[in-house]
Amino acid sequence: MQKNVGGIDKTLRIIVGIAIIAYGVVAQSWLGVIGIIPLATGLIGWCPLYCPLKINTSCKKESCEKKEE
Template identity: 45%
Template sequence: MLKLQPNIGRKDRLIRIIAGVAIAGAGLYFKQWWGILGLIPIATAVLRWCPAYVPLNMDTREPDEKQEECAG
């Protein structure tokens, strides 16, 4: 099974959840299909992994978050 290496930090997760809920809420409010796109940032926040960050070699975790992963 593929193990996804976390590359999303706490602040990034919070922003993604807020943005995802806002997009989904707006889609529901306006009764438009694009509200479903709000699930993408929510899913990446839950998984703590963003596929777009992989080729860019990005990691938004703070140093203490990286140490927690190694310890646990």
């Protein structure tokens, strides 16, 4: 499993995940359970939806330079 979630993407996923979970707790709604998905993908650094879409926001300098050449 190669990481495909980069820095800003990872940070946003964690923040959004926590916000959705907090909303679910405050509103006493099961909607907060959905927040586990962005939180988990942010913490793990891998998004299963990115694979079929061929998206990779985790770009190391070496791998980016090799792709450009």
